[in-house]
Structure formats: C-alpha cells, structure tokens
Amino acid sequence: MESTLVQLFAAILVLHRSAAEPPSCSLVVNPDNLVVKYGDPASANCSSDKVEELMGWETPAGNVGKENVQHVEWSVESLTNWNVDVIMCYYTGLEHQCNISLSIIIYKTPDSVSLELKKHTGPLKEKEEFQLECKVESVAPVQFLTIEWLRGAKLLKTSSYSDFHVEGKENENATVRDTQNFTTSKEDDGVQYRCVAKLDLDPLQPIPEVQSESMTMDVYYAPRSSNPASNVTVVQGASMELPCAADSNPQPERRWTHNGRNLSETNSVLKVASVQFADQGDYECIVSNPVGLAVIRRTVQVVVDYKTIICAVVSAVALLIAIFAIVKCCKHHKENKTGFYDLIAVTRKIKCVA
Structure with missing residues (x-):
C-alpha cells in the first residue's frame, strides 16, 4: 500500500513538471540582426520546425499574422521609422506560445563633415596651441561613430562617443562636434589637416566614410x-x-x-x-x-698669392737670360763673319778629295 502511494505521488509530480515547462521555442530568424541604411528596403524571415496555428510579427508600425504557416516574412520598401529598433516574431498554439526578437540598427551617413580653426584668426606661430573642431552633420547612430584626425597621411587621434558634443537625438539626425587641441611646429607649415567620420557597424559590409576638406596650415616661424x-x-x-x-x-x-x-x-x-x-x-x-x-x-x-709672384719673377729672369744669350750670340757672329779666307788652299783640298 505504501509503495503504491509513492508511485502515485511520483506520477503526479511528473505531470506537474510537464505542465509547468512548455516546449522549447523552435523559431529561427534570418538574418539574426539587421543593419539598414535610412530609407533603404529591409526584410527578415521567421520560420519554425513545424506548421503553427498562428504565426506573425509584432512591430511599432503594426502587427502581421498568418494562420497555419511554418514561416512568415517581414519587409518594408523604405525604412524611415527611427523607432523601429526591435521587432518580434511569434507563434501561438493551444498549449503554449513562443517569440524571438530581431534587433534592427538604422544608420545614416553624414550629410557633411567640416573642419574649422576655432578662436583664432590669421596665421599661426610656431609652438602656438590651436584648436580644431570637426563638425559631422545629420548622422546616426552616434554611439557607433568614430572621428579620425589626420595630419597629412599620419593618424593623430581617433575620437569616440565619449569625446563628442551631440546636438539632437543620438539615434536619429544628430549633429556631432569634436574639438581637439594641437601645438604647431615649423613642420606644420603647408601641411594639411582633415577629419574623417566613420560608422563602425557591419564588418562584412563596411559603410563608406565621409571626410572633411583639407585645411592647409599657415605657420609663421x-x-x-x-x-x-x-x-x-x-x-x-x-x-x-x-x-x-x-x-x-x-x-x-x-x-x-x-x-x-x-x-x-x-x-x-x-x-x-x-x-x-x-x-x-x-x-x-x-x-x-x-x-x-x-x-x-x-x-x-x-x-697675397706668393706662388703667382714667384712664377712671375722666375719668368722675368728667364726672359732676361734669354735676351742676354741672344745678344751675345749676335755679337759673336758679327765678329767672326769678317775674318780671312785662303781660297787657294780650300780649292786644293777639294781637288784632293776628288
């Protein structure tokens, strides 16, 4: 009798647990999250491993439901509702219901990015501190925005959300200002500064960056x-x-x-x-x-160039010696050309030789 009571209690406990624990949710959403550019079309598919009595989507723009289906699709031709950040797929049966959420990030690339020299007019001087402001207009969401500061091709700094001054709603058309201080050097003269706005959202599909026009620095030194x-x-x-x-x-x-x-x-x-x-x-x-x-x-x-003087003296002495030698030769020749010649003796020598 006692063992029968124990078995009955165990059976009741199993039935209670079965009623308290609903079947696991078999819903699958594809893709599991969405990154959509503001104004672009968007869609997602929700499916179950079996046909459900009622299946649909709950969204801020309204609900969509179908009966006796195994999958249901959500789509919009142009996503312009900033409030659509999470939508939910569900199914409802006689015994239980199940739901799964889809996270949506709507982004917007900046309308413009500009760079401005603050609190200063005219040329800068060497070793002078100056302030630049990068202004990013109409961008979202701000939490995923980074601003890169470049001097020529060199990256000076990367600013993030905590550095920004935000005007407007952070998840809609916000204007972001980032201000940085720098100190001039001689090498800054003629160098170009610029800032680049980037939204780091989808590593598989990088979002195009937007950069300011370059500012050429005029530094006096x-x-x-x-x-x-x-x-x-x-x-x-x-x-x-x-x-x-x-x-x-x-x-x-x-x-x-x-x-x-x-x-x-x-x-x-x-x-x-x-x-x-x-x-x-x-x-x-x-x-x-x-x-x-x-x-x-x-x-x-x-x-004084003594070598030139010595060469001139040597040349002059050599010239004098040459002139003296010529004069002496001429005098000797003049004295000898008027001497006595024995023509008979010369004639006899010639005959003997013949």
Whole structure:
C-alpha cells in the first residue's frame, strides 16, 4: 500500500513538471540582426520546425499574422521609422506560445563633415596651441561613430562617443562636434589637416566614410640659417661670394654689415668682384621677419698669392737670360763673319778629295 502511494505521488509530480515547462521555442530568424541604411528596403524571415496555428510579427508600425504557416516574412520598401529598433516574431498554439526578437540598427551617413580653426584668426606661430573642431552633420547612430584626425597621411587621434558634443537625438539626425587641441611646429607649415567620420557597424559590409576638406596650415616661424659661422680666406684680387641662406615664414629681410658698418647690400649673397685688403674683417648677415631673426657671421682674411709672384719673377729672369744669350750670340757672329779666307788652299783640298 505504501509503495503504491509513492508511485502515485511520483506520477503526479511528473505531470506537474510537464505542465509547468512548455516546449522549447523552435523559431529561427534570418538574418539574426539587421543593419539598414535610412530609407533603404529591409526584410527578415521567421520560420519554425513545424506548421503553427498562428504565426506573425509584432512591430511599432503594426502587427502581421498568418494562420497555419511554418514561416512568415517581414519587409518594408523604405525604412524611415527611427523607432523601429526591435521587432518580434511569434507563434501561438493551444498549449503554449513562443517569440524571438530581431534587433534592427538604422544608420545614416553624414550629410557633411567640416573642419574649422576655432578662436583664432590669421596665421599661426610656431609652438602656438590651436584648436580644431570637426563638425559631422545629420548622422546616426552616434554611439557607433568614430572621428579620425589626420595630419597629412599620419593618424593623430581617433575620437569616440565619449569625446563628442551631440546636438539632437543620438539615434536619429544628430549633429556631432569634436574639438581637439594641437601645438604647431615649423613642420606644420603647408601641411594639411582633415577629419574623417566613420560608422563602425557591419564588418562584412563596411559603410563608406565621409571626410572633411583639407585645411592647409599657415605657420609663421623665425629664420633658420643653413650657413654656419666660418672663416673665409681669399686671395687678393680674386672674387668673393658670401651666402646668407635662411628658411623662414614669412620671407625675411636681410641686412649686411662689415666690421660693424652697414652695407647697402640686401641680397642673399654678398659679392665682391676683386677683393682687396680693405675688404677683410668681420661680416654679419642679419636675417629677420616679424617672428624673429638669425645672424650669420663670417671672418674674411685676404692673403697675397706668393706662388703667382714667384712664377712671375722666375719668368722675368728667364726672359732676361734669354735676351742676354741672344745678344751675345749676335755679337759673336758679327765678329767672326769678317775674318780671312785662303781660297787657294780650300780649292786644293777639294781637288784632293776628288
């Protein structure tokens, strides 16, 4: 009797558990999530492993249901309802019901991306801090937006959601502003800055990026000389050129001095056609622009070319010797050509030989 009661209790417990635990949900949604561009068509299919009494979709725009089907499709020709972020597929039977959700992300690429120099007018100066603002207009969703900052081809920084100032609804047509501070260098002059807006949503189908127009930086910096201070030795009478090259922005003015006296020369090269001893001494080229100046110093020494003098003396001596030899030869010849000749003796020698 006792064992019969135990068996009856176990059977009741099994039946209770069976009634309390509904069958597992067999619904499958394809795709399992949707990434749709605002205004594009969208669709999804929901299927079961058997025919269901009632099967359909619940959406913010309304419900769609069919009876005695094994699958049901949801589709729209143009998805423009920003509130459609989750829709649900369901089936309902006599014994139980089941549902599964489909997540939808609606995105919109920016209408425009622009770059602006803030709180500053005119050229920048070297080592000056400046602020750039990247403005991304009409983009969604902001949570998936990143902004890349580039200097030429070099990536300087990548900004994300926590860096942004957002105007409007984050999941609709929002305007995003990202502000960054930089410090100029000489190398920034003529370099182009730009920002690039990216939506990182679907790695299988990358969304086209939108970038700003490039901003070319105009950076003023003091002159830098490529001609170090040096000593120059010049032979008296030779020509001389002293270069005064300097890199600067804006272009510099030049002023030359010789032994502290201002010269009229303002070119980048000081030229002297024939150097004399009065030209030796200390030369300075002062290169200046509104940002600063640089001074290039040179000391010029004028020397005599003794080799040339020695060669001239040797040549002169050789010429005198040659003239003396010619005069002596001429005198000797003149003395000897008027001597006595024995013509009879000469004739006899000729006959003997014959």
